[in-house]
Amino acid sequence: MAKEFRNHAFWRGVMAELIGMTLFVFISITAALGSESNGADQEVKVSLAFGLAIATLAQSLGHISGAHLNPAVTLGLLTSCQISVLRAVVYIIVQVLGATMASGIVYGLQPKNNTGSLGLNKLTNISPGQAVFIELLVTFQLVLCVIATTDKKRSDVTGSAPLAIGLSVALGHLGAISYTGCGMNPARSFGPSAVMWEFEDHWVFWVGPMVGGVAAALVYDFILYPKPDHLPDRLKVLVNGQTGEYDVSSPADNRVEMTSK
Template sequence: MTLRELRSREFWRAVLAELMGSLVFVSAVLGASVPGPGGPSTGPLYPALAAGMVAVALGHCFGEISGAQVNPAVTLSLLATRRMDMLKALAYVVAQCLGAIMAASALYLALPLRTTADCFISMVPLEVNVVQALGMEALSTFQLVFTVFSVEDQRRRENPEPGNLAIGFSISAGVLTAGQYSGGSMNPARSLGPAIITGFWENHWVYWIGPVLGAVLAGMSHDFFFAPSASRQKLVACLTCKDIEMVETASVSRSSLSTVTQTAMRAKQVNKQEQN
């Protein structure tokens, strides 16, 4: 990223979108985690529904501005696969964490009882091993980020499939799957905000290493093994800091070329028939 791009209105508009998106996302998830007056804990169902639905809404609001990532794990996976440069990724992560802290602070001040803030915290249950919680965070984030990358590829091909719904369902599924083992955070910023407000840091590293590890593995496995443009040359280009776009153009498979050729031939035939 050049200094001119850093000063551009579009860049700071995108950073602000990530801050606002993270604030809204974390507010929705934490708000759904708080039990009613005198009521029992809501469990993972309400946060899962809230996270999935607000993700769909944010995709429509900020998708064209910043991608509506609102998750440092997603941003770092894009950085690892070289879909985003270092400076922009750093700005996004800072904005996401700041938005999460603002959301946790606002909800904490709005709580009638401060003790209910314990529902905000991402913590490893006593009956669960730390390694198990780490694995569940990595696994649930893996399926989320793999879905994000797949949706992005479909958008590049101008596929009309509702990708925001797929991402929302993926988030809800991840929270429901990992909720009883680790809380189903899948988002380091979502865990950081409540940790700063409440001062609870026990096993906090799980909610950074787990999601980031799962996200990076998902992004790299999609781009270098499952994507239509995946190839060994593309993987080598990423590891050696070469231009990936040039490799993607040069490594078009024969099947893709034959499909393009067939499409062109059919178009010519249609033009000839119309002329006749």
């Protein structure tokens, strides 16, 4: 863990997550603010904005940080023993920080007479329990897509992984945006809440996605596509990171990234 902390590649990844999250939340919130008049066409616009933003940033930053850009994705990859505990904790911290910074920037750029909600996620005619279930399912399919398309042990994956993941984000929003605003990204939900200081039912947007991310990793690794690795070897990744990831003499780079296969 100390070796990882001292490595420049680790901190480049952290910076990439901070920049990527800031850009993602800025783009997504501005799209949502322009769509606060309800309507199916507006929901499609916001869903596409979220999906295309993730696809673009995943393509741009995947080789640096893995382009998680979502605490639920980070937790899912941690559960799958693909990243270290240190990387997961630091990534989630900077993801939340980036989302808060972006929300503050958008808030500062709004006209003084604008009383918008800053894209704040809220429940619409459903209970918190129902909302948790919705958020769990949409995040489950996203993290399942991330883990499946970035699995380096697969040789059958073709096409663009960033595009597939972006479409998964758009799909989740199309399904959930009418009910919760789609909080499948806890950091994105936290940013506006922190700036507006409104945390009503905010726990929903952490519990649902985080449980969904963990569930997706467990289902993929132990049911859908069991790994032949011995569990003790996989658990070593939680402490030391991927083998060869910080060995400058090794040509291998096992970082979990969203790239084409």
